[in-house]
Amino acid sequence: MRVVMMAADGEAATAEAWTVARALDPAPVVVSGTADGWWGPPDVRPAAVQAAVWDAPGLLGALAVVGSGDVVLWPATALTVAARVAQARGEPMWAGLTGLEAEDAPGRWRATLPLYGGRVVATVRPAMAGAAHCALRRQAVPAAPLVRHAAALAVAPPLPGPDPQSRVTVERQGAAEGRDLEQAAVVVSGGRGLGGPEGFGLLRAVAAALGGTVGASRAAVDAGWIEPARQVGQTGVTVAPRLYVAVGISGASQHVAGMARSEHVVAINTDPEAPIFRYADLGVVGAYEPVLRAFLEAWRPAGTGED
Amino acid sequence: MHVVVLMKPVHNPDVPLKDEEIRDPAFGRREAHPAFGPYDENALETALALRDAVAGTRVTVVSGFDDEQEPLLRTALAAGADEVVWVPFDPWPLDAGTVAGVLAEAVAALDPPVDAVLAGIQSGDWDTGLVPRGVAAALGWPFAEGVVGVRREDATGRFLVETGGPAGPRTLGISGPFVGAVIAAGTNALRYPTMRDRLAAKRKPIRRAAAPAVPPRAVVTVAPAPEARRETVFIQGADDAAKGRALARTLQERGWV
Numbered sequence: 419m420r421v422v423m424m425a426a427d428g429e430a431a432t433a434e435a436w437t438v439a440r441a442l443d444p445a446p447v448v449v450s451g452t453a454d455g456w457w458g459p460p461d462v463r464p465a466a467v468q469a470a471v472w473d474a475p476g477l478l479g480a481l482a483v484v485g486s487g488d489v490v491l492w493p494a495t496a497l498t499v500a501a502r503v504a505q506a507r508g509e510p511m512w513a514g515l516t517g518l519e520a521e522d523a524p525g526r527w528r529a530t531l532p533l534y535g536g537r538v539v540a541t542v543r544p545a546m547a548g549a550a551h552c553a554l555r556r557q558a559v560p561a562a563p564l565v566r567h568a569a570a571l572a573v574a575p576p577l578p579g580p581d582p583q584s585r586v587t588v589e590r591q592g593a594a595e596g597r598d599l600e601q602a603a604v605v606v607s608g609g610r611g612l613g614g615p616e617g618f619g620l621l622r623a624v625a626a627a628l629g630g631t632v633g634a635s636r637a638a639v640d641a642g643w644i645e646p647a648r649q650v651g652q653t654g655v656t657v658a659p660r661l662y663v664a665v666g667i668s669g670a671s672q673h674v675a676g677m678a679r680s681e682h683v684v685a686i687n688t689d690p691e692a693p694i695f696r697y698a699d700l701g702v703v704g705a706y707e708p709v710l711r712a713f714l715e716a717w718r719p720a721g722t723g724e725d
Numbered sequence: 726m727h728v729v730v731l732m733k734p735v736h737n738p739d740v741p742l743k744d745e746e747i748r749d750p751a752f753g754r755r756e757a758h759p760a761f762g763p764y765d766e767n768a769l770e771t772a773l774a775l776r777d778a779v780a781g782t783r784v785t786v787v788s789g790f791d792d793e794q795e796p797l798l799r800t801a802l803a804a805g806a807d808e809v810v811w812v813p814f815d816p817w818p819l820d821a822g823t824v825a826g827v828l829a830e831a832v833a834a835l836d837p838p839v840d841a842v843l844a845g846i847q848s849g850d851w852d853t854g855l856v857p858r859g860v861a862a863a864l865g866w867p868f869a870e871g872v873v874g875v876r877r878e879d880a881t882g883r884f885l886v887e888t889g890g891p892a893g894p895r896t897l898g899i900s901g902p903f904v905g906a907v908i909a910a911g912t913n914a915l916r917y918p919t920m921r922d923r924l925a926a927k928r929k930p931i932r933r934a935a936a937p938a939v940p941p942r943a944v945v946t947v948a949p950a951p952e953a954r955r956e957t958v959f960i961q962g963a964d965d966a967a968k969g970r971a972l973a974r975t976l977q978e979r980g981w982v
Contacts, residue, residue: 474862498858498868501822505862510820510942514853532950533753533850534735537742539950540851545818545941579865584901586867589885592894599891604982628982636763642911646871646889652852655891661981672738678953682981684972685957701957702972704965712969718977 419520419527420487421446423464424496426472428457430601431493433561434554436462438518439491440562442527447487449480455568468574474502475576481507483574486549488525489518494556504551506579511551512542516558531555535652536675556600557658557679599648604630604661607650607677608638611666611687611706615643621665624710627717633657633677635667651676665706669694686710726782726877727837728772731828731844731860732765732801734794738849744949752947753817753850759797764845766915768907771875772843773805773916779877783807785839787831789824791815795931802926803918809931810835818941821851825859827937833864834934839902841884846871846906854906861904869897873910 421443426432436459439446448464450456451472458464470480477499481490486509492500497513504511517530521543529542529552544550599605606625608618618632625632633650634643650657652675662680666687667673674697677683685698686706695701702709736742737760746752761769769786776782786801789812798809812831816824832839842864844857861868871890878885884899889908907913918926960975962968976982 497855498861498870501825501855501858502862504822505826505859509822511822511855511859512820512853512943513855514851531851531853533852533947534742535738535852536950538747538947541946541948543944545943550820551822582865582867582901584867584899584903586869586903587898588895589898590894590896594891594893636909640909640911640914645894646873646908646910647891647893652847661976670738682979683955684976695957695959696952696954698957699955700972700975701959702968703959704962704968708965709969709972712966713973714969716970716973718973 419443419489419525422449422481422484422487422490423447423458424449424477424490424492424500425457426451426493426496428564428566429493429495430561431495431556432457433564434556434559435491435493436562436564437559438554442489442518442520447484449477449484450571453571453573455566456571457564457566459562460565467569467571469571470574471576472499474499474506475579476574477503478506478577479574482577488549489527490549490551492551492553494553497553500551500553509549509551510544513553514555515552516555518552518554532652532675535670535672536678537671556656598631599633599650599655599657602631602657602659604628605633605650605657605659605677606630606663606665607633607635607667608644608665609635609667610637610641611668612638612643617666617706618644620707620710623714624663627714628661630659630661635670635673664694664698665710667694668692669697726779726840727835728775728782728784729832729835729839729842730765730769730772730784730786730806731842731857732761732769732786732788733848733850734759734788734790734797735762735849736760738763747947747949754815755792756794759794761797761801762845762847762849764847764849764907764909766845767909767913768843768845769801769804769806770913770915771872771907774913775875775877776805783837785810785835787812787828789814789816789828789831798931799926802929803923804915805922808929810934811931812934813936814939817945818943819939820942821853821855822859823939823942825856826863827939828856829860829863830937831934832860841875841902842904843872843875843907844904846908857904857906864902864904866901867899867903869899869903869905872905872907873913875905
């Protein structure tokens with residue numbers, strides 16, 4: 419199996435892609451987003467390293483030099499540029515994968531991914547030989563430890579494309595929200611059961627007390643109670659915190675798909691039959707406000723003594 | 726102005742999938758409970774709101790799938806779309822890039838020329854978010870992710886595209902055509918058609934495009950996902966406040982934080 423690892427940077431999405439890349443090919447070809455080195459596991463000895471400007475023309479130039487091999491593995495955060503590169507090369511692309519493994523025949527692989535909010539597992543096997551571009555779902559596999567390998571790399575000449583018809587400018591940029599959600603150790607999420615946006619004030623207090631951050635179900639975002647960047651689910655952010663607290667969330671499969679890898683789950687809901695309780699370690703049947711207000715009064719972090 | 730909305734029939738998310746449906750060989754191709762994906766509905770509303778604001782705007786829904794779903798397509802017309810173009814092909818054995826190429830060809834063939842393509846950020850079945858990106862790539866247009874609203878600037882004719890997402894709320898100025906992937910924002914829930922709208926929808930066209938010849942790219946097999954249930958311990962208490970205090974004690978004892 420020949421793998422081309424698109425090593426954009428040293429971030430978590432690239433590290434997750436590396437976990438799969440090196441399992442498929444112990445000596446992949448690396449395309450690096452910088453000319454003074456590349457990010458990869460400390461013990462990897464790539465077959466070759468090529469630097470590229472990290473845009474479609476630059477990456478097309480890099481693949482023109484190194485080829486696509488059997489699998490081009492992309493970080494999950496690079497889907498837009500990956501789609502342009504795959505489209506330009508006429509090569510298929512698969513994303514949202516939760517597994518990618520080699521099969522017995524040389525160069526052949528199979529991938530798994532969840533469909534319908536995690537209710538269905540699909541297994542994909544290519545119908546024809548040839549290169550394929552693949553990207554994993556965020557947090558589907560552990561992140562490989564990465565180090566920066568310093569090296570002076572030649573930058574592949576970009577392949578020029580047609581002049582774009584459109585020009586894009588950023589007219590306004592608000593504060594980034596939600597970037598902390600993916601990496602948070604504690605997430606306190608609210609759903610339709612909060613009854614309105616005011617409930618998120620209490621959730622923020624609980625999250626702060628626990629050293630975490632706030633998330634939301636799609637229903638709460640749909641209702642306009644909280645910004646879309648806070649949405650946890652198959653759409654939105656996939657989280658894998660140490661503790662996930664689901665408040666007033668029914669437990670639709672699309673939401674569960676985004677938090678199922680949480681180490682510990684607490685669910686608070688007035689409905690004892692709410693599906694969310696099937697996925698919780700601790701359940702509280704009750705109205706969230708009195709439960710959480712009393713929780714806050716009683717909460718003391720571990721290691722702090724009584725007053 | 727001509728705005729296209731890509732909409733795909735998927736299994737109605739309000740109807741739980743049964744294991745026997747998943748094991749049916751026609752799963753994904755023949756849908757007994759069809760609905761448009763909720764984000765596709767957000768995309769249609771975004772297009773219709775733009776039409777409300779800009780006189781002379783036309784909204785065309787392009788829908789690519791194997792199994793004709795006329796009643797469902799009529800709901801898009803009832804909501805306000807001017808026309809539906811059905812591209813008959815089976816996307817199931819295709820990768821997202823190939824699907825995007827088919828849809829992009831259908832968009833490029835429309836008359837008048839298209840100024841913007843909107844789609845839900847995810848379809849509701851595969852949910853990879855790749856097809857709108859692939860359509861942008863195939864058309865050579867910029868891609869805007871997380872669209873919550875679109876306006877047109879009178880003076881310049883530019884699109885002002887509002888986006889949300891982890892990068893923070895943004896306004897993009899886009900001169901020329903673009904592809905936008907729409908998310909739910911609380912302001913773009915699909916409008917509810919009146920009886921008059923439903924009657925008018927019966928007279929609006931559903932056009933069948935030529936079936937593209939696309940070889941399969943993959944063999945896809947499916948199975949019900951194993952349910953990842955947990956053994957839930959319910960916190961007890963005389964009232965909700967007592968349960969809250971008990972929850973705090975339990976978390977402290979277990980050292981989860």
